[in-house]
Amino acid sequence: MAQAAQEKEKGNAAFKAGDYPTAIGHYSAAIHADRTDATFPLNRAAAYLKLGKNEDAERDCSTVLTLSKGNVKGLFRRAQARVGMGKLSEAQNDLKEAAKLEPANQSVKQELSKVTELVQKDSLKKPKAAPVDVSSKPTPKRRRVPITIVEADGRRSTPAPVDAPNASSSSAAKTVSKPAPKPSTAEAPDLMKPVSSRPLNAPANGTTPSTIPAPPPKPAAQPVPKPSSFKDAKSARDSSKPSRVGGGIFRASGEHTIFKTREAGQPAPAKQDTAPPNAEPVAPPPPKQDPPSPPPAPAPAAVPAPKIAPPAATQISVASPPVKTKSPFTLFDFTRAWESASDPAARFALFSQIPPAALPALFQTSLEPALFVEIVDTLGARATTDGKLVAGYMRAFSSVPRFGTVVRFLSRSEKTRVREVWGALGVGAGAEGVDGGLPPQLEEVWAPVFR
Structure with missing residues (x-):
């Protein structure tokens, strides 16, 4: 207990000096020494508020209210922390409760009036959403498309809609049949009349009459012999689809060389230079001649070979580093x-x-x-x-x-x-x-x- 009181005094001195982090450290040491005293977390909450640590201050004030119910300072400081966190309605509730406990506390009244104004401004900024009526669901719109059924003999029938207002279950199955109009010779033919290329009902004998002639059968593909070598495969490919070669050499000076397109395997034509339209003819270069060979030089006189002394014995030198080479082993x-x-x-x-x-x-x-x-x-x-x-x-x-x-x-x-x-x-x-x-x-x- 004595240690907790000493840490509290040190924290108060640091708080007065403006050293809030040091004050928080001393208050925390006091809380560890004695967790039943509500003064220690209350003072640490004040230091947290000075540093802008609103979440920590709110947590300490809640601890104070757990240890000491109805603590006005705890409610007041928690309201300040909640205002900083944007919890305006919860801060307003804390200040109202503090005002009930101490009606003459001017600080609580002033803070309550400020928070009330903030709550009103916040409610004006957020328009209320209109309630959604879940009970009434819009009826989906349906689009009715008339369908005309054309029979094999040319008769047309239009089925009555099932969901018609005056239609019953018995009348829904009935169809309205209309005889097909017989076009006269004087009238123009009906271009919109459907014509089927085959009857909808097959005859009993199994034959299928058709107005469209059947296409002739395709001739059977002749089997291609498999080439026995790469040379045979290449010759077969060249004979079926000969490849063409051509192109040219294009120069920046305008003197281009164009090769005529020919099939592969044919001899290449002689090279033809395509010069510009107004270019002057260029004379062919003279043939190259071999330079005259110089006369043979006279044979030099025989000079006796100098006598080379044998190499002297090399002295062992430890300081000469060897040249690094690759080792034959690992x-x-x-x-x-x-x-x-x-x-x-x-x-x-x-x-x-x-x-x-x-x-x-x-x-x-x-x-x-x-x-x-x-x-x-x-x-x-x-x-x-x-x-x-x-x-x-x-x-x-x-x-x-x-x-x-x-x-x-x-x-x-x-x-x-x-x-x-x-x-x-x-x-x-x-x-x-x-x-x-x-x-x-x-x-x-x-x-x-x-x-």
């Missing part, structure tokens, strides 16, 4: 073959199939320290016999992505084995005549090995 195939070959000679034969420049493409970012140490041990066994090849592989490892990270994960014993291979190649602490310092030609990625 890393999965190489790892599976490497694990199956336990003999160092077999492993060296497998590894020597991969060019040194293809190591970056083979390992990419998946080189593991354990696999690297096994490869170094295999290379170290052949360092004395195949030193140049082993040195090329050791140089190429520095171009493998993330190789510096692989070197840093090596243990001390593994780093010692790598240094021994470099020493067998004449580089580093294992070489003869070297004091053990880091050689200047060694790349930066190999530096952790010599530390």
Whole structure:
């Protein structure tokens, strides 16, 4: 209870200072501490109204009226929140109830008069819709079309309408028959008289007399033999519907070349250039002549070939990066073959199939320290016999992505084995005549090995 009172005092101080969000926070803490006091949600509703949060203010005022029935401040503030939400009739009811509880409250009277004016203006804006009479349904209009029935002998009959006012059920079935008028020879023929091409009632003998002659029967289609090859199908298609070719070449200068339309397979006519009407005749170009051949040059005197000294032995340089090429294996195939070959000679034969420049493409970012140490041990066994090849592989490892990270994960014993291979190649602490310092030609990625 004491904590709720302290939070309430802090909320009141923040409310007076105009810090409404902080006031809401303190009032909420007071509500959590004591939910039976109606003062806390009432004060928080006032802070919500200052921030324009009408829905939250209405909810808190309803909580106040639940805890304290007939709370005038709760009714007044809920009416303000409902006016902001557009609930004018509900706000008017809250203010009327507050006016009954405190008739001398001037604030309630003024607010009630304002809300009453708003309700009246709103009722004038919304015209009342006319009540719809559901009981009386309009009678649908029906259109009567007379139908005349023409019999086979020419007699006409018109049935009486069923829904006629003076028609009965017995008279509805009766039909009014009129004899067909007999046209005289002096009168013009009746063009509107219906004429049937066949009798409506078939004769008893089953024959069907007809005034229209039957069309002649169509001749049976001859079966088309199925072509045995594509050449036969093409020739059959060309013979049935020959294709035509033609066209021309149209130039911006006006000198067009027009090809006469001909059937496919016929020889093409000679090309004819269609020149403009007023164009001058153009002389044909002279025939091309081959240029005279130059006289043969005298044979040069024999010059002795210079003596080329044999190339000097190249010194192993660790800093020269290899050119990247495509690996003949995938890393999965190489790892599976490497694990199956336990003999160092077999492993060296497998590894020597991969060019040194293809190591970056083979390992990419998946080189593991354990696999690297096994490869170094295999290379170290052949360092004395195949030193140049082993040195090329050791140089190429520095171009493998993330190789510096692989070197840093090596243990001390593994780093010692790598240094021994470099020493067998004449580089580093294992070489003869070297004091053990880091050689200047060694790349930066190999530096952790010599530390």
